[in-house]
Amino acid sequence: MQHTRLFRRLSLALVAGLLAVGATLPAMAKSTFSQGHGVKCHWVLTDQPDGTQAYIWVCYRGV
Structure with a gap:
C-alpha cells in the first residue's frame, strides 16, 4: 500500500515536471x-x- 502511494506521488511529480519543461522547451528548442x-x-x-x-x-x- 505504501509503495502505491509513493509511486503515485512520484508519478504526479514527474508529470508536473514534464509539463513545466514542455511549456518552455518549444521556445528554446531552436x-x-x-x-x-x-x-x-x-x-x-x-x-x-x-x-x-x-x-x-x-x-x-x-x-
Whole structure:
C-alpha cells in the first residue's frame, strides 16, 4: 500500500515536471532563426536590474 502511494506521488511529480519543461522547451528548442536578407535572431539570457534573469530576442545582420 505504501509503495502505491509513493509511486503515485512520484508519478504526479514527474508529470508536473514534464509539463513545466514542455511549456518552455518549444521556445528554446531552436534558438537561432533566419529572418531573411542576412538577419539572424536568437534568444539571449540577460541579467535584469532587479537581480533576475530573462531571455531577450536579439537580432543581428551577418557579414
